[in-house]
Amino acid sequence: MDKYCVGVDVGGTTVKLGLFQTNGRLIFKWEIPTRKEDSGKYILEDVSVAVREVLRERQIHLEQVVGVGLGVPGPVLPDGRVERCVNLGWHNVNPQSQLSGLLDNILVKSGNDANVAALGEMWQGGGMGFTDIIMVTLGTGVGGGVIIDEKIVTGKHGLGGEIGHIHIRDEETEKCNCGGIGCVEQIGSATGIAREARRKMAASDEPSSMRVFGDGITAKDVLDEAKKGDEMALEVVETVGRYLGMALAQLAMTVDPQMFVIGGGVSKAGQFLIDVITKYYNYYTPISENKAVIGLAKLGNDAGIYGAARLVLG
Structure with missing residues (x-):
């Protein structure tokens, strides 16, 4: 059974998402608007819906997904908590645990967007x-x-x-x-x-x-x-x-x-x-x-x- 992972890059205007095979091959990428109203409380729900829709369209079961990674525009504490993401309206939010809960407790890990981008370049980019x-x-x-x-x-x-x-x-x-x-x-x-x-x-x-x-x-x-x-x-x-x-x-x-x-x-x-x-x-x-x-x-x-x-x- 093929295994997959999902990358999510949360920006102030759009959320970029990518479905990958675990070997680093990008299968599909797409974007959704970043809904920042009400202190950004809809962002993670929108992400979970977007992930489920694409998996369903491609006939991939959630059990085949080893995890979802999340890049956010702000400092991320070791437990995944974000004290403040000014551009999103988040304050004392743990997007890592919240998104996991929305996706049947799948593994979710989060990091600062700039650090995450560096990891991407090491994995499949200029630093490969x-x-x-x-x-x-x-x-x-x-x-x-x-x-x-x-x-x-x-x-x-x-x-x-x-x-x-x-x-x-x-x-x-x-x-x-x-x-x-x-x-x-x-x-x-x-x-x-x-x-x-x-x-x-x-x-x-x-x-x-x-x-x-x-x-x-x-x-x-x-x-x-x-x-x-x-x-x-x-x-x-x-x-x-x-x-x-x-x-x-x-x-x-x-x-x-x-x-x-x-x-x-x-x-x-x-x-x-x-x-x-x-x-x-x-x-x-x-x-x-x-x-x-x-x-x-x-x-x-x-x-x-x-x-x-x-x-x-x-």
Whole structure:
């Protein structure tokens, strides 16, 4: 009898779901709206209904499902309890036990969405073949996840993998969203890259193809112009790469993973960005040539469902 697992990635707008074989093969993926009204009390019920419907359509019995994994946008305590998921309206909820109850007490395991995405990339994505990876997600903010011996490292307070809020820039004067100053997120995120470009343009009168975008410039604009050879855009990318390389060097000296997997929207710049980060990472880790490699994530928006499914496979 074939065995299956289900991965669920709960987002603020949609819930992504995936039906997998236990060998990692994705059979079917789909989405449902995230109903956040009444403090999100309908979300898990909707998930259970969606899972049952797809299993019924595919003539798969619930007994064939080894478990359901759940990625949620917030810190998850060891017992599966979530103190607060602001984007969902959850407060002191245990989605792990609730969803299990809705699915005839099937095994359900939950984790923070960024950590779960990292697990997915290790299992079937950019980190496939490795057991120890650190994923860094460069999006609107900077997220991350640490996987050691194929297990998520969350720490005792859920702060493991909060790579975006490592302090790396002493001369920063503006505050990060976390309340800190000089965080990785302020430089390496899409928002941070655009801010670096605006600062650079305001600080000089040098010509640059970036100026056509004005204050509305995006990280993609900066990276595109840098690829075309614009000198000022290249300076911005060098700054971003230097600080990201510095952050990865600190992580390498602390955790010593086999690989850093770079994901998120900014990573669409591809090997161009990886090469700049790698240059500075190598500069800040002269202690050894035998160290983690840096590569690109491969699963995109599906990383969450892959990682969630992997949670229940031990």
